[in-house]
Amino acid sequence: MTSEPSVTAYPDAEGGPTRALLEQMIACASVTPEDAGCSELIRDALTPLGFSCEHFDAGGVRNTWLRIGSRAPLFVFAGHTDVVPTGPLERWSSPPFVPTVRDGLLYGRxxxxxxxxxxxxxxxxxxxxxxxxxxxxxxxxxxxDEEGPARHGTRHVMQQLLARDVRPDFAVVGEASSVGTLGDRIMIGRRGSLNLRLRVDGRQGHVAYPHRVDNPIHRISRAMAELANEHWDDGDEDFPPTSFQVSNLNAGTGATNVVPGSAEALCNFRHSPVTSATALMARSERIIAKHCPDYVAEWTVSGDPFVTQRGSLTRAAAEAIQTVTGLTPEMSTAGGTSDARFIAPAGAQVVEIGPINASIHQIDEHVRIADLDPLARIYQALLGKLVLASG
Ligand SMILES: [Zn+2]
Structure with a gap:
């Protein structure tokens, strides 16, 4: 059978083969959208086991699909090889692309x-x-392409797979889902994200002649205030209530004595499946129209909400984590979006299980070495519950 990677092998208590491969991966400076050789390392580890390898590259993004077996159920491990930029190098305690161990922690972007x-x-x-x-x-x-625009990554691969009628039954995304202890939380869904760019037009003029102006700042302010105070929904057992935030508000000529001709706002909704994006758009525009007779609203959906119903995957995940760590994970839908949003619409049950997220995207990002082997054992236990031949 295949042996462990030929790089320095560590005992399991020191991260085992997971750490050996991770050190090689961290050394690849895969700042989004670069793969920098990461997917080749994984391909080289899996093809000797019998995996086939295909690429679905698009828009300069490396996408890789490795598979063993042709029957259902199809269990997918999904993830991104790109990383966010390092930020100022001088603030890192050790170079971000040189794997470095201090006090049981492995540092690197x-x-x-x-x-x-x-x-x-x-x-x-x-x-x-x-x-x-x-x-x-x-x-x-x-x-x-996960940390960047996420246009040519998982979304593209899923389109290609669905065109061939390849449908994952189960998917596990390896995002850092844990909060304080490995396995204390898994993600079973994500809120949707809906963006609004609103332009309100009025009539420019001198502030001293109010009857000759139509102030778009006054109008957009009233609309924003009502949107911000609106009670959109109550959420449900898996999701908090829908939230609305104004992120930008721009208008004015710089002069105190001129009413501008237009004003613009950028806003974002984070919403649950309780209220659809379509419903939010319709309700918002009714409110905007009350205050602003002349407006242009541009809407973009950056992610639809989804939730994996409690079932075989969530049960297997909870049991696997319980077996390895003794913990019962919280099942959460908090936080930003992830690529799980592109896999779930294909009908797959999707969960996110990964290490502690406290240092992600930060200076001195790190992982606990002692968590690496238990994380591998959690994933292995999941395979044992979902794709193991019985008898
Ligand atoms: Zn990530």
Whole structure:
């Protein structure tokens, strides 16, 4: 059978083969949308196990689809190889693309978000295939366009797969989902994100002649105030109530004695499936129209809300985490968006399980070395519950 990676092997208590691969991955400076060789490292670890490899590159983005097995159920490990920019290098305690250990923590950009998740998935898969008989298929969906615009990444791959009628049954995204302790939280859904760019037109003129002006700042302010005070919904057992925020408000000529001709606002809704984007748009425009007879609203959906109903995947995830860590994970929909939003609409059950998220996107990003092997064992236990031949 295939052996562990040929780089320095560590005992499991020191991260084992997951850490060995992770150190190689961190050394790849894969600032979004660069893959920088990360997906080749994963491909080289998986193809000796019998995985086929295909690329669905688009818009300069490297997308990789690795699969073993042809039968259902199709279990997908999904994740991104790109990382966010480092920020000022001089503020890092050690170079961000040189894996560095201090006090049981492995430092480097991408250590938590989300190269450790990907590497633990590789370890889990190899151990599972070495010891067990697969009933179904295991695939890896890798992209280097998650931290950027996310237009040519997972969304594109899912379009290609669906065109071939390839539909994941289960997907596990390795985003850093834990809060204080590995396994204390998993994500089972995400809120939707809806953006509004609103321009309100009025009539420019001298402030001293109010009867000759129509002040768009006054109008847009009243509309924003009513939108901000609106009670959109109550949320539900999985989601908090829908929230509305104004993020930009711009108008004016710079002079105190001129009423401008137009005003513009940028706003964002974070909403649950309780209230659809379409409903939010219609209700908002009714409010805006009350205050602003002359307006242009441009709406963009940056992610639809989704939730994975409690079922075989959430149950398996909770049991796997319980077995490895002794914890019962909180099932959450908090936080920003992730690529899970592109996989869930295909009908897949999707959860996000990964390491502690406290340092993601920050200076001195790191992961606990002692969490690496347990994370791999959680993923392996999931395979054992969902794609293991019985008997
Ligand atoms: Zn991430």
């Amino acid at each position: 991408g250590a938590a978000d989300m190269k450790s998740g990907l590497c633990a998935m590789v370890t889990a898969t190899r151990r599972f295939l070495e010891r067990e008989t697969l009933d179904g298929s295991i695939a890896f969906l890798l992209t280097s």
